[in-house]
Amino acid sequence: MKKRLLQAKRTALLSVVTNTFLAASKGFAGIIGHSDALIADAIESCADIFSSLLVLFGIHYASKPPDEDHPYGHGKAEPLITFAVVGFLLISATIIAVESIRHLSEAQEQPAFFTLYVLAAIILIKELSFQYVYRKGQQINSTSLKADAWHHRSDALSSLIAFLGILATFLFGEGFEKADDWAALIASFFIVYNAYRIFRPALGEIMDEHTHHELIDEIRTEAVKVPGVLGIEKCWARKNGMTYVVDLHLEIDGNLSVTEGHGISHALKDHLMTIFPYLTEVLIHIEPAPEHY
Secondary structure, three states, X not given: OHHHHHHHHHHHHHHHHHHHHHHHHHHHHHHHOOOHHHHHHHHHHHHHHHHHHHHHHHHHXXXXXXXXXXXXXXXXXXXXXXXXXXXXXXXXHHHHHHHHHHHHOOOOOOOOOHHHHHHHHHHHHHHHHHHHHHHHHHHHOOHHHHHHHHHHHHHHHHHHHHHHHHHHHHHHOOOOOOHHHHHHHHHHHHHHHHHHHHHHHHHHHHOOOOOOHHHHHHHHHHHOOOOOOOEEEEEXXXXXXXXXXXXXXXXEOOOOOHHHHHHHHHHHHHHHHHXXXXXXXXXXXXXXXXXXX
């Protein structure tokens, strides 16, 4: 578990460093290259820095062990931090949309050609960042890291649209000077769409949606390998940060003593927590198997 936590923190820190570098690069290139789309992109990257810092904080806080006030741990902090990431995305989209609309009513200089090279590099870096962070988020089962990954993808898409907008000003010339601003406006809608994609699974985690079917099937398969376990009547799993809490109804021989049933339940719990190290708690209710009523 400590290894997973360290990986999560390193990945979030890499996002902070990447976003800081790109925000500065975009802002500088946008100002000297007269590109509103690049400046809008830099604004989003500034929001990315703060959201990645929030993800880093959320991962650290969510990993705190259970205490008297939080007997199930602090894992729910992760989806809450994800909501904050969504908030930053929506703020970015709003700023970009407002600025784009304002610039559409003003005379614009054609962006410098070198801004296309800057955007091409940014698209590549952001897409690689998405692939890396999302893969790590999947490996360690981190909702906030996957949200941070989609933030990278959102940035890559907005940069791609900005690239196409600036390219249009060079390909089609007069009459297309504002393609740059239209590109930034379109990018804001993509950002809102990605915000929803990030928000929906985090909401499901907060609401304890029954979506962990693969894990439950694996638990049922492993449970019957424990001597004395005749079956699993019910099984639920709740995601809690990077870990899970499991509730299940264990079926055993109804003629066994309480002490024997207790021993089987403890053996099952130990077995499951060994096989699935990301389980922090297994709550077991004992039922007599139907054929042993």
